[in-house]
Amino acid sequence: MAQTSDLIDILKKLLKRHNKTYAEVAACLALSEASVKRLFSEQNLSLQRLDRICALMDLEISDLVREMRAEQAHAISELSQAQEKEIADDLSLMMITVCILNRWSLQDILQHYQFTEPQCIRYLAHLDRLRIIELQPGNRIKLLTAPNFKWRENGPIMNLFRAKIESEYFRTHFSKRSEKLIVMNGMLSDTSNQLFQRKMAQLAKEFDALSKDDSSLAIGERKGSTLLIGLRDWDYEHLFRQK
Template sequence: MSLNVPKGESRLAETGSIVSALKRALKSHGLTYRDVGEALGIAESSVKRLFADKDFSLKRLDQICQLMHMEISELLQKMDQEKRLISQLTLEQEAWLVSDHKTLLVAICVANRWTFEDILNAYKLTEHELIKMLAALDKLKLIELQPNNRVKLLMSTDFSWIPNGPISRFFDEEVQSNFFKSRFNGPGEARIFASGMLSRASNEILIRKMERLAQEFRQFNEEDQELPLTERFGSSIMIAMRPWELAAFEAFRKDDNKRF
């Protein structure tokens, strides 16, 4: 058995898609890395390394698929289906969505696996209003509105808003005006600020670590979607780093273009 995978960057992207599909399949079967390790006869840490490095032989891949009582071809079929899911809206669609904050709220709720009843119980919406908003999201192909007001997500796991698009700008404004209005000393809150002088190499290393932390956040968010709503709470993380100087110090610079 062999996989016909393109070479180079396309091959890496395809491998990443296969591993992501494998993770989702394991999760849907209620299987953990420990279960995989026991089936393969290796340590759980070795399984984590396999997934982190995306380093699977066909034999290993087949063994894991057998654990789920499925063929590799079924896994690839699932992956192909997931590729058809929407990963981004158009500028026009985002502009329309951000113009209606209630519908945007509903979109974020369903993206986080809230049910029709969950949304009605939490927000001041009538059933008619909510159905109308879900129908609008169905038209955008973000969801499929099914009988009895059930919702099927059509957003891929790598769905994102357009960088610097209407919705990203909306959230940026909310972050600036609202997110930082806190002393960050309550339950589940933290704020860490550090300042110093770094080399470009150290700066780049820290940025990569920040990107990995953001990826962990997204992974936890995806994994926790299966938990009941009562066991989850809205959480946001802000990670930022840039060349920066206090505005009070900028006035003392001899050269306005030279930062220290």
């Protein structure tokens, strides 16, 4: 899960801040140093082990969570208009940005797209300059966006998505197991309309939460999915209007 990854990153940072080595952590857990490194790499720490590592630094797990939340508070939730335009003007950069926001690694991108490693690293360096990521040693990627990160309303990227949606999104019969289309028509009061809009917003949050939960799965276990939710004043009168 996304929060597990953030928590492990904070734990590593605090261990470094307290001058604690993997060897000391290994002794604390009665494990080999190689086993500790594997636990961190696989993000597979039980609460009991997490508690013992925190105790090594005279900390509680709650201190770890507090530190994580403090760091997230400084994360970006939205780019500037100019920053979004930089991304929207380069479709390759746009593609890599979307991959990174879905927590792909450099190797994931290289395996699935026709980028060379130097090309990909240049794009990642661009995202580092925009403070979307921190490009770490070994070309590891740390996402710096806040949990509530979103594209600007009517910004360059949303406008790009709308243009693509209008021309391409509905070029399917929605007959696959992974697809669904529901079209409904009715008459709603203003109160009911606003209530339904709130339900739509909640559904979008659930989609985002599931996407974040699945971010730790291998790329082959998840597929790109685009959810389009819309509600507007519209009826069928124009379909029957005489020319």
